[in-house]
Amino acid sequence: MSTADRGPLRLGTRRSLMAMTQSQQVADALTERTGHAVELVGVTTEGDVSKALLAQIGGTGVFVNALRDRLLAGEVDFAVHSLKDLPTGSADGIALAATPPRDDPRDALCGPCKLADLPRGARVGTGSPRRVAQLRAMRPDLDVVAIRGNADTRLRKVADGELDAVVLAHAGLRRIGRLDAVAEVFDPDQMLPAPGQGSLALECRADRADLRALLGTVDDPVTRACVTAERTVLAVLEGGCSAPVGTYAAEVEQELHLTAAVAAIDGGRQIRLSASGHPDDAERLGRDLAHRLLAQGADQLMGERD
Numbered sequence: 001m002s003t004a005d006r007g008p009l010r011l012g013t014r015r016s017l018m019a020m021t022q023s024q025q026v027a028d029a030l031t032e033r034t035g036h037a038v039e040l041v042g043v044t045t046e047g048d049v050s051k052a053l054l055a056q057i058g059g060t061g062v063f064v065n066a067l068r069d070r071l072l073a074g075e076v077d078f079a080v081h082s083l084k085d086l087p088t089g090s091a092d093g094i095a096l097a098a099t100p101p102r103d104d105p106r107d108a109l110c111g112p113c114k115l116a117d118l119p120r121g122a123r124v125g126t127g128s129p130r131r132v133a134q135l136r137a138m139r140p141d142l143d144v145v146a147i148r149g150n151a152d153t154r155l156r157k158v159a160d161g162e163l164d165a166v167v168l169a170h171a172g173l174r175r176i177g178r179l180d181a182v183a184e185v186f187d188p189d190q191m192l193p194a195p196g197q198g199s200l201a202l203e204c205r206a207d208r209a210d211l212r213a214l215l216g217t218v219d220d221p222v223t224r225a226c227v228t229a230e231r232t233v234l235a236v237l238e239g240g241c242s243a244p245v246g247t248y249a250a251e252v253e254q255e256l257h258l259t260a261a262v263a264a265i266d267g268g269r270q271i272r273l274s275a276s277g278h279p280d281d282a283e284r285l286g287r288d289l290a291h292r293l294l295a296q297g298a299d300q301l302m303g304e305r306d
């Protein structure tokens with residue numbers, strides 16, 4: 001039976017507002033391009049129920065594995081993930097069928113004022129070692145507090161006065177309709193985003209050529225090249241989403257520009273390098289840059305924990 005005979009395509013998604021919103025956007029884009037109806041199937045993942053800090057459980061696919069299990073069992077046709085939550089290694093039997101056009105990849109400060117105007121010793125929440133390291137590099141006086149929970153929960157801690165500010169992904173805030181909370185959007189020169197931040201990933205079973213072609217209609221090759229370069233840096237450095245690794249790639253006039261940094265968690269030292277090349281060589285660009293970072297001591301910096 002071909003895909004067209006099966007009724008609506010079943011899209012597996014996490015149940016959070018952010019996940020549901022981004023999945024519905026993908027569903028609408030697919031229906032517009034292909035005429036296929038798409039229905040959302042909510043799936044609870046380990047990352048949604050575990051209380052552990054992401055820095056401890058992250059990088060191992062806690063937001064992803066349950067969705068992949070549903071794909072392999074044939075219970076859903078494809079899954080939509082935040083690309084930043086995908087482990088860098090490939091998964092048996094699973095294909096990355098599309099990366100739709102990327103949303104804003106930058107991080108945002110949510111609070112009463114810009115970072116420079118926060119009082120000395122202000123309490124700023126984030127669970128990400130990458131954000132911790134870069135925040136401390138800019139403002140060593142801050143009290144950086146480890147938090148987790150969905151974006152709404154984190155914003156509530158600011159509203160309740162428990163924290164002075166939190167750092168969140170601009171893309172996620174836009175998806176949950178909370179750009180009103182943003183006081184400052186960090187330029188990548190100040191804070192390099194996580195590899196793949198702001199991008200989505202559509203996965204399906206590798207043996208479903210029909211689906212891969214159908215999902216490919218929403219793929220954006222520029223996004224694919226950028227996130228390939230970024231994720232290759234992370235893969236070579238063997239870090240997950242919990243590693244203090246920031247990257248940013250952009251394509252300008254058919255040239256791919258990539259910047260990557262590894263930062264000590266105390267903000268004391270950072271190694272930051274850039275390279276450019278052809279978008280078709282995205283993987284090599286990422287690999288070469290990662291090896292240059294390692295040659296300058298990146299692995300030693302990543303190993304330093306406080």
Ligand SMILES: NCc1[nH]cc(CCC(=O)O)c1CC(=O)O
Binds near residue numbers: 084169199
């Ligand atoms: N790990 C949680 C997560 N996964 C993706 C996003 C944001 C949206 C995106 O990057 O696409 C977030 C929240 C955050 O970092 O603020």
